[in-house]
Amino acid sequence: xxxxxxxxxxxxxxxxxxxxxxxxxxxxxxxxxxxxxxxxxxxxxxxxxxxxxxxxxxxxxxxxxxxxxxxxxxxxxxxxxxxxxxxxxxxxxxxxxxxxxxxxxxxxxxxxxxxxxxxxxxxxxxxxxxxxxxxxxxxxxxxxxxxxxxxxxxxxxxxxxxxxxxxxxxxxxxxxxxxxxxxxxxxxxxxxxxxxxxxxxxxxxxxxxxxxxxxxxxxxxxxxxxxxxxxxxxxxxxxxxxxxxxxxxxxxxxxxxxxxxxxxxxxxxxxxxxxxxxxxxxxxxxxxxxxxxxxxxxxxxxxxxxxxxxxxxxxxxxxxxxxxxxxxxxxxxxxxxxxxxxxxxxxxxxxxxxxxxxxxxxxxxxxxxxxxxxxxxxxxxxxxxxxxxxxxxxxxxxxxxxxxxxxxxxxxxxxxxxxxxxxxxxxxxxxxxxxxxxxxxxxxxxxxxxxxxxxxxxxxxxxxxxxxxxxxxxxxxxxxxxxxxxxxxxxxxxxxxxxxxxxxxxxxxxxxxxxxxxxxxxxxxxxxxxxxxxxxxxxxxxxxxxxxxxxxxxxxxxxxxxxxxxxxxxxxxxxxxxxxxxxxxxxxxxxxxxxxxxxxxxxxxxxxxxxxxxxxxxxxxxxxxxxxxxxxxxxxxxxxxxxxxxxxxxxxxxxxxxxxxxxxxxxxxxxxxxxxxxxxxxxxxxxxxxxxxxxxxxxxxxxxxxxxxxxxxxxxxxxxxxxxxxxxxxxxxxxxxxxxxxxxxxxxxxxxxxxxxxxxxxxxxxxxxxxxxxxx
Numbered sequence: 001x002x003x004x005x006x007x008x009x010x011x012x013x014x015x016x017x018x019x020x021x022x023x024x025x026x027x028x029x030x031x032x033x034x035x036x037x038x039x040x041x042x043x044x045x046x047x048x049x050x051x052x053x054x055x056x057x058x059x060x061x062x063x064x065x066x067x068x069x070x071x072x073x074x075x076x077x078x079x080x081x082x083x084x085x086x087x088x089x090x091x092x093x094x095x096x097x098x099x100x101x102x103x104x105x106x107x108x109x110x111x112x113x114x115x116x117x118x119x120x121x122x123x124x125x126x127x128x129x130x131x132x133x134x135x136x137x138x139x140x141x142x143x144x145x146x147x148x149x150x151x152x153x154x155x156x157x158x159x160x161x162x163x164x165x166x167x168x169x170x171x172x173x174x175x176x177x178x179x180x181x182x183x184x185x186x187x188x189x190x191x192x193x194x195x196x197x198x199x200x201x202x203x204x205x206x207x208x209x210x211x212x213x214x215x216x217x218x219x220x221x222x223x224x225x226x227x228x229x230x231x232x233x234x235x236x237x238x239x240x241x242x243x244x245x246x247x248x249x250x251x252x253x254x255x256x257x258x259x260x261x262x263x264x265x266x267x268x269x270x271x272x273x274x275x276x277x278x279x280x281x282x283x284x285x286x287x288x289x290x291x292x293x294x295x296x297x298x299x300x301x302x303x304x305x306x307x308x309x310x311x312x313x314x315x316x317x318x319x320x321x322x323x324x325x326x327x328x329x330x331x332x333x334x335x336x337x338x339x340x341x342x343x344x345x346x347x348x349x350x351x352x353x354x355x356x357x358x359x360x361x362x363x364x365x366x367x368x369x370x371x372x373x374x375x376x377x378x379x380x381x382x383x384x385x386x387x388x389x390x391x392x393x394x395x396x397x398x399x400x401x402x403x404x405x406x407x408x409x410x411x412x413x414x415x416x417x418x419x420x421x422x423x424x425x426x427x428x429x430x431x432x433x434x435x436x437x438x439x440x441x442x443x444x445x446x447x448x449x450x451x452x453x454x455x456x457x458x459x460x461x462x463x464x465x466x467x468x469x470x471x472x473x474x475x476x477x478x479x480x481x482x483x484x485x486x487x488x489x490x491x492x493x494x495x496x497x498x499x500x501x502x503x504x505x506x507x508x509x510x511x512x513x514x515x516x517x518x519x520x521x522x523x524x525x526x527x528x529x530x531x532x533x534x535x536x537x538x539x540x541x542x543x544x545x546x547x548x549x550x551x552x553x554x555x556x557x558x559x560x561x562x563x564x565x566x567x568x569x570x571x572x573x574x575x576x577x578x579x580x581x582x583x584x585x586x587x588x589x590x591x592x593x594x595x596x597x598x599x600x601x602x603x604x605x606x607x608x609x610x611x612x613x614x615x616x617x618x619x620x621x622x623x624x625x626x627x628x629x630x631x632x633x634x635x636x637x638x639x640x641x642x643x644x645x646x647x648x649x650x651x652x653x654x655x656x657x658x659x660x661x662x663x664x665x666x667x668x669x670x671x672x673x674x675x676x677x678x679x680x681x682x683x684x685x686x687x688x689x690x691x692x693x694x695x696x697x698x699x700x701x702x703x704x705x706x707x708x709x710x711x712x713x714x715x716x717x718x719x720x721x722x723x724x725x726x727x728x729x730x731x732x733x734x735x736x737x738x739x740x741x742x743x744x745x746x747x748x749x750x751x752x753x754x755x756x757x758x759x760x761x762x763x764x765x766x767x768x769x770x771x772x773x774x775x776x
Contacts, residue, residue: 038430043248045069047427081512098145124360137188158201180434184250189482215254221429246397265473275397282315518569536590649688698722729760
């Protein structure tokens with residue numbers, strides 16, 4: 001068996017020692033560029049980015065819900081298919097012992113995989129990544145729920161990674177694209193091995209797996225983002241940059257010297273603790289208040305994982321509030337034993353308790369400050385004073401006022417830089433780093449070739465210029481570093497054993513999903529039929545008969561559906577469909593009419609699209625353009641009447657686009673006609689936007705209409721309506737007051753104004769109460 005393949009569960013011999021990427025070598029830059037993938041598996045959420053090397057920056061891959069981030073949560077609940085992300089997060093209370101909500105700290109060796117209040121006496125020693133990598137750390141396996149066997153964090157991570165990679169635009173990327181996983185700078189070699197095992201188990205060839213410290217991913221992200229602003233040569237003008245990341249479970253500060261051609265990593269210091277230290281303090285305080293109020297009755301709460309997760313969730317909310325106000329409340333209801341409590345927290349209390357963590361952060365930052373280039377020590381020997389470092393922050397923890405003050409004090413600055421996207425920098429930086437690493441290894445190989453051939457291949461490269469940066473001091477390029485070491489034979493053999501269990505779980509997941517699909521199909525048919533009964537043409541008696549039959553099926557779905565087998569559900573659906581077809585032909589007639597209407601609508605839209613292409617290709621004069629703009633407006637009005645809001649909006653936008661192509665705007669006739677059509681289109685786009693819930697778009701188009709006709713009643717009304725939906729009640733009331741005045745007290749306008757005023761007053765009362773609490 002090839003060491004780069006996923007181990008076969010029935011392999012008899014021990015797998016061969018895997019080949020590293022440096023041994024096999026990446027594709028030459030002269031070949032068609034291969035996409036790279038970056039994964040930032042954070043303590044709370046995970047992001048995936050892909051990079052087309054021909055472009056300078058990556059893009060974030062969205063999940064099935066259309067979100068850029070996916071919760072780093074996995075559930076292995078009994079009698080259910082495994083789930084991840086938001087689906088798993090919904091089970092973090094109901095299926096607490098089987099749901100891992102701290103997967104990242106588990107795989108990185110900070111926890112045993114079970115969420116519990118962390119002892120505040122944890123080590124707050126500042127360490128370098130080299131020290132962390134050399135430490136002997138053993139990742140702990142744990143039992144999930146009712147499972148009889150122990151589960152290694154690599155097994156859970158493999159399922160999570162494989163699930164995330166399903167969102168890639170091309171599934172072939174799993175086998176062909178270099179995949180870079182970012183790890184905290186405080187991670188040990190055991191974490192690197194576990195991640196390589198996880199990716200191999202997920203189906204990613206070993207030679208395509210890259211492990212990199214998150215600070216190195218952030219460094220190349222900064223370089224690419226600021227590329228045009230960096231010096232063209234790496235000399236005394238190169239920019240010293242301090243990047244600080246106060247994460248949930250880890251804190252890191254790194255110093256780089258950046259120019260367009262090179263990024264030099266000078267130093268990195270880290271803590272195995274992040275803002276969760278403050279979370280633990282707040283939780284500890286809440287538990288203390290529970291003990292004071294309820295005594296022995298509160299004792300069971302300390303061992304109850306469901307109650308802890310509720311407390312932790314509310315404490316994190318309070319921590320965010322305390323970053324902007326001096327006091328917050330933790331309100332808990334329905335804890336174990338029906339215990340309810342409200343606990344007050346103050347910023348002063350939090351900062352006092354967090355002093356050990358703040359001192360550790362100060363020590364970490366001071367260690368970095370000492371490595372800054374000294375004055376008069378620049379490379380060019382000109383004697384110029386070294387530039388004050390640029391300090392950039394990412395991670396959510398820096399927003400706490402006490403941490404921000406430490407950062408400013410250590411570096412003697414008045415403000416910090418926030419040009420790096422805290423959410424995207426590590427994921428996108430990982431995708432970039434995978435490509436820069438590929439090019440760096442390729443350059444090393446090309447050094448053995450003729451210099452002229454090397455120059456030609458570089459010139460012919462389809463890779464964006466920015467990716468050809470030279471990296472110095474980066475662990476990801478050091479073949480001897482623990483972070484670059486391939487899996488041992490024993491580790492690959494373990495993956496082969498896990499694969500047997502993984503195949504069994506995949507088969508079980510498939511059966512469960514198949515049964516759920518059959519149940520959903522039957523449930524959907526019931527709901528669809530009930531709706532059709534209300535809309536079809538039939539006598540009242542016939543409709544009552546149809547509804548009675550379908551409601552009985554609905555009762556079956558609710559009461560027996562969860563226990564029925566896939567075959568039972570499929571047979572039930574077939575029987576119901578046959579009964580409906582035989583006894584209720586009125587529904588078939590209704591469905592046919594719906595299909596005809598949809599077909600007609602689709603044909604009309606196709607016709608309009610074709611006409612647009614033909615018509616607009618022949619626009620050669622202003623009269624033609626004005627006629628075509630009018631035609632697009634009329635088409636939009638027709639589509640609006642048919643409730644095709646999005647299609648109608650498109651026609652109005654097209655009309656405005658055509659008007660923008662008028663040659664002679666000095667003509668009074670042209671100006672008048674353009675004004676008339678433009679006003680109508682802006683108002684109609686606003687109406688479409690209101691129907692579609694695109695409130696900001698509605699505001700913008702009403703504003704354009706008001707620029708043409710100030711105090712236009714419909715524009716004022718629609719904008720006021722949109723402002724109300726955006727909860728900008730002050731602006732809404734102002735617009736609606738004007739609309740009421742110019743529309744002669746239209747009752748519709750008056751009603752909307754009344755609602756907006758009531759909402760504004762309620763908002764003022766709420767703000768008044770909040771400020772009263774702040775200063776009481």
